[in-house]
Amino acid sequence: MEVLQILHMNKGNDETSYAQNSKVQRKILSVVKPIIDEAVQKMLCSNIAPIGSMGIADLGCSSGPNTLLLISEIIDAIHATSSCSTSFTEFRVFLNDLFSNDFNTIFMSLPAFYNQLKEEKGAGFGSFFISAVPGSFYGRLFPAKSLHFVHSSSSLHWLSQVPPGLDCQAAGKALNKGKIYISKTSPQCVLEAYSLQFHKDFLLFLKSRAEEIVGGGRMVLSLIGRSSSDPSTQESCYQWELLAHALMSMVSEVNT
Template sequence: MQATQNSPKSSSERERDSDIMEVLQVLHMNGGNNQTSYASNSSLQRKAISIAKPITEEAILASFCKTSPESLGVADLGCSSGPNTLFVVSKIIDTIYAKCSQISCRLPEFRIFLNDLPGNDFNTIFTSLPAFYDKLKEEKGEGLESCFIAGVPGSFYGRLFPSRSLHFVHSSYSLMWLSQVPPELDSGNITNKGNIYMAKTSPPEVLRAYLKQFQKDFFKFLRSRSEEIVPGGRMVLQLLGRTSADPSSKECCYIWELLAQALNDMVLQGVIEENELDSFNLPQYAPSPPEVKALVQAEGSFIIHRLETYAVSWDPEDNAIQNLVFDRSKRAEKVATYMRAVAEPLVTSHFGEAIVHDLFKRYRDIVSEHMETEDAKFTNLVISLEKK
C-alpha cells in the first residue's frame, strides 16, 4: 500500500526514502575542470560513445524520417559534464543537418534536454553553451539559431518530461547506476563482508538483491520513457554490462574488487574501521543482454532493433603503438584517476575526505599489478529501441 497524506509512512519506508535521497545527493561525477574532475578524465566514455556512433546515427535518422517533426525533442539522460556532454549533442545535430541537406528539407528546431541528478556540475555545461552556439552558427549558418538547450535535474527513474514530447533519447554510461543500494544491504539484513559490490565472495543473496534492484529501476525507466517518447521515437542506451551469466564475473566487477582490496588493506592497517567497509556498497549493476531483453519485453512499450556488446580496454588510449612502449604505471595511473573522478563523491560521503588520496594511490598500485598480467577490458551493452 502506498503512503498517502492520511497514511503516515512506516519507519522502514522513511529509512528507504532517506537512502534514496542520499544516493540522489552524492551520486555524481567530480565537477570542475581540475586534474581529478570527470571533465578531465572521461576519455573512456568518449571512446564508448564514438564506437556506438553508427547505432546512434541510425536511430536518430529512423526517428526523424518516421515522425517528421518540426520541433525535434532530444534528451541526453545522465549527461554529466565536460566535453562529452556537448559532443553527443553536436553529433545528433550533425546527423539531422546532413540528412536535411541531402533531401533539401527544412531543418527542425532542436529542443535539447540535458539531464542528470541535481548534484551534477550543470554550471560548467551552461558556461560552455555560448561558445557552442557560436560554433554551430559558424559551421552551419543561421538555420541553427533554433537550437534550445536546457538542463533538467532529476532522476531518470521517474518522469522528467511532458507526455509525447521527445523524439530521441540517448544515455551513455548511466543506466548501470541504480536509484539506491539494494535495501537488503543497506538495512544490514544481508552482509557483503569485505566487498563493496558484487564479488566472487559475495553470498548468493547479495547477487539476487542487486538483480532485483536493477529490475525494479530499469522497468521504471522504460515505463517513464514510454510516456514521454512519441510513437516511432527512438532510444539508444549504452551501459556497462557483461556477456557472462554470472553477475559477479570479472568482466563487470573486477575493477571494483580491486578498490575493495585497497580498502581492506586500509582496514588491516587501522586507517579505517572494518564496520565502515562492511557498510559501504555501490549502487551499480552491470546487466547481461538476456536480462535487458526480458525487461524490455515485460514492460512492453518498445521494440528492440539492436542489442549488442563490445569490449573496451580499461585504458581507453590503449593501442598497438602504445603497447610497443608499454608503461604499466602510467596506464594504471590513468585508470585510477578516472575511477576516482567517478567514485570519489561516494567514497567521501561514507569515509570522509581524509582517506581519498591514500586510497587511490593504493588502488593505482593494485591496478598496475593486475594490468601486468591481464588484458583488462570492460564489456559495454548498446540497446537501440523504438517506441511502439
C-alpha cells in the first residue's frame, strides 16, 4: 500500500499519542513565531488584494496541541496588525494532513478553541471558518489563487515515497539493507536516491503552492536541517540508525 495512504501520527490523547509526544515540534513552532509574525505583518501591510476572505493553510497539521497553537499564533499576528488589515473580516483556515490523520480529535477541541478566541479577541474581530483538507501536499489541494498565507512545520522532511530502487537487490544484496534512511554505511547511490526524491517532491510542492497562493501572499516553511553538507554524519543519521536498530530487533523477535 502507498505510504501516503497509511502514514499517520499516533491518534488520540493517550501517552503514546502524537499529541502527548510533540514537544520538540512545539519548540520549533515557538522559535519560528517571530518569522510568522513578520510574514503576516508584511503581507497585511502591503495592500494585498482582498478576495473577500483571507485563506490560511497549515500543511501537515497532525493532531494535538500544536495544531491549534499554530492557528492561534497566526490569528495573534493578524490581530496585532489590525491597523493594516481592515479589508479582511473573514478567515478561512484549512488544516491539511494525510487521509488517515486524526482530524476527529482536532474537531472535538474546536468548540473550546472558538470560545477562547471570542474571549481573547472580542466577538467583532472576525469570523473564522476552520475546515480539514485531507490529501498530500505533494500535489494540488486548493483552488487556484485561494490562499494568502501558507504554513508548514516539521512535515516536509517526509518524502512522498521510498526512493525507487532502494528496495532492489544489487549483486544479490539489498542496497540499503537494515536501514530506514541514509546511514554511515550507505553507498553513494543511496544518498543520491534520497536527494533526487527530495528534489522531485519539493518541486511539486512549490509548483502546487504557486498555483494556489494569491500574488503577494506569503509562505513560512520550517523543516529539519543539518549544519554539515555531508548527509551521512553522526549528527544527521544517529537517530535514524537507532530507530532502524529498534525496528530490526522487533522484526527479529516476531520471526523467532
